[in-house]
Amino acid sequence: MAKPKVLIVYGTRPEAIKLAPVVKVFKADKRFKTVVASTGQHREMLSQVNEMFNIEPDYDIGLMHKKQPLNRIMSRSLKGLDKLLEIEGPDIMIVQGDTTTAMAAAIAGFNREVKIVHLEAGLRSGDMSSPFPEEANRKLITTIASLHLAPTISSRENLLKEGVDRKNIVVTGNTVIDALEEASSWDVTFSSKQVQEFTESTNRKVLVTTHRRENIHAVKNIGRAIARLADAFPDVSFIIPVHLNPLIHKNIIPELKGHDNVCVTRPLPYDEFTHLIKASDLIVTDSGGIQEEAPSLGKPVLLMRNTSERPEAIDAGAVRLVGANEETIFSEVSLLLTDKEEYDRMAHAINPYGDGRAAVRTLAAVSELAGIGARVEQFNPTI
């Protein structure tokens, strides 16, 4: 019998991070023929991850443009992926999350009757405009996937409410915790002297990231809030690894000039970034992945969004929604920098998103779908 062929597709930094542990277990399992493809929706930020986890995609569509409207990403992904689907003829395709790459790949595979496996299925904010367009992307993938790998019990509940058959859902935990456990255990030398000095400083440290499309108009406000905080708290250091989106650069960097206690840097390799989270006292972000990583390292997160599809850490008190308004960011960060009790209430390590075995559960669930294996026990978080 021919080995089942699995095509793993990704295009952006977070997909690459969350799929790296999956690629590793599939490549090591000789029951499968595994092919890895990148749409190249991201370029430099994706290469950083591939290099770090030693993954060389078999195909790279290389679609990234400096300015990329969603329909351009979609059409170039569909065109490139269709060609490789024709060449490879996979039985199963694994896509991760909610990017345009993931949605386009799922549609391309579905149209060629490939079974779609959705990793990180069932996240819902309940608001189509936030995150945009990701909430729609993930719902579209749900409608055409054969196997739904939900990271948590509440994401499984979302899928059940939408009528997905229980037998097609497996709660795996999030593979980001597998990746985090691996990368944060490595010894790291920071490639930038400035970042190295930041981590060695005795000051308290605040790590900031922003990139969401729906926050682009608010990036100046975020920059202004950080600049005001840097003035108000000269004994606190702020660091911002700036996303390579030129709109973010253009809007945030001018706001942060002239502050000795603000370190503006390029995106960091994942292992350096995990060590930066560990070295920081507080995280201010609109990222999905960082919302999952920071709580497991005991770092409070102020989330610059109005909604979240990750309620677990919010319910546990480790993440707080603050929106992207200048005044609110200023006051919420100030509160945590001045009120130790409030800070301590948020700073406890919790692991609602995974136990480091999500990739193994993914492999087992996919082997069942392929008719060559069985599922293992599902992820059962303690909170």
Ligand code: UD1
């Ligand atoms: C994308 C995803 C988002 C995910 C984010 C992770 C969609 C619609 N959005 O958003 O869900 O949270 O990735 O970061 O799929 N750029 C570079 N080099 C890179 C990466 C990006 O120069 O390595 C610049 C390019 O100018 C590019 C721009 O960033 O046009 C925006 O990238 P894009 O993938 O369209 O959007 P993200 O905001 O990164």
Ligand code: UDP
């Ligand atoms: N990250 C990284 N280097 C950085 C900033 C973030 O490796 O300079 C990692 C981070 O640890 C997380 C992922 O990138 O795993 C999150 O990516 P992003 O915030 O771009 O996307 P999202 O998770 O919001 O989709």
